[in-house]
Amino acid sequence: xxxxxxxxxxxxxxxxxxxxxxxxxxxxxxxxxxxxQEPGEGPVLLIALYKAGExxxxxxxxxxxxxxxxxxxxxxxxxxxxxxxxxxxxxxNYGGSQGNxxxxxxxxxxxxx
Amino acid sequence: xxxxxxTPKFRILKIGQSMTLQCTQDMNHNYMYWxxxxxxxxxxxxxxxxxxxxxxxxxxxxxxxxxxSTTEDFPLRLxxxxxxxxxxxxxxSSYRSGATDGYTFGSGTRxxxx
Numbered sequence: 001x002x003x004x005x006x007x008x009x010x011x012x013x014x015x016x017x018x019x020x021x022x023x024x025x026x027x028x029x030x031x032x033x034x035x036x037q038e039p040g041e042g043p044v045l046l047i048a049l050y051k052a053g054e055x056x057x058x059x060x061x062x063x064x065x066x067x068x069x070x071x072x073x074x075x076x077x078x079x080x081x082x083x084x085x086x087x088x089x090x091x092x093n094y095g096g097s098q099g100n101x102x103x104x105x106x107x108x109x110x111x112x113x
Numbered sequence: 114x115x116x117x118x119x120t121p122k123f124r125i126l127k128i129g130q131s132m133t134l135q136c137t138q139d140m141n142h143n144y145m146y147w148x149x150x151x152x153x154x155x156x157x158x159x160x161x162x163x164x165x166x167x168x169x170x171x172x173x174x175x176x177x178x179x180x181x182s183t184t185e186d187f188p189l190r191l192x193x194x195x196x197x198x199x200x201x202x203x204x205x206s207s208y209r210s211g212a213t214d215g216y217t218f219g220s221g222t223r224x225x226x227x
Binding site for chain 2: 004006009033040041042043044045048088101103104105106
């Protein structure tokens with residue numbers, strides 16, 4: 001089936017640093033989503049991208065939908081301790097099963113104060 | 114709104130036992146989903162439903178069953194628990210097909226089969 005390659009698998013950064021993570025796929029997606037999961041909770045939607053080339057911000061978070069529609073990246077600027085969690089990318093291809101998001105394996109972010 | 118509510122939060126089962134994971138949403142969403150999350154593996158779709166009375170298999174349906182008798186509820190049944198079913202299970206819902214409005218996830222059920 002379709003797979004998303006998300007990298008890096010984990011990151012250990014100092015508070016205040018910028019963070020960048022990305023997702024790539026061999027398949028085209030029509031929608032890219034970025035979720036954050038905190039310990040003991042379900043994923044929460046951060047940013048949704050619907051058009052190739054689209055660049056969308058949500059506070060200190062910025063995400064882009066790659067031109068080829070096969071990749072997306074998420075940047076976090078000036079990280080703070082509450083940014084800690086696992087970040088997942090997810091892609092949707094309308095030609096697939098109805099409503100079936102394909103998830104990356106996640107990037108675990110640790111922030112040192 | 115409570116959103117998506119899952120119960121129980123934790124459960125330990127013995128091999129061969131059965132149980133039902135409950136999921137309820139109060140957002141009048143048509144679509145509901147069950148995912149399992151294994152360490153370092155992201156989320157895998159088990160079953161989904163596009164409306165009351167309609168269910169379909171996802172990527173990893175073996176060993177599970179679902180039903181959707183109402184719009185609000187989407188229980189997941191494990192008939193003969195196996196150690197391979199040790200995982201964290203998430204229920205999610207969305208208003209319509211596709212992810213244009215995102216999925217709302219519950220807080221998960223952590224299941225251990227021993």
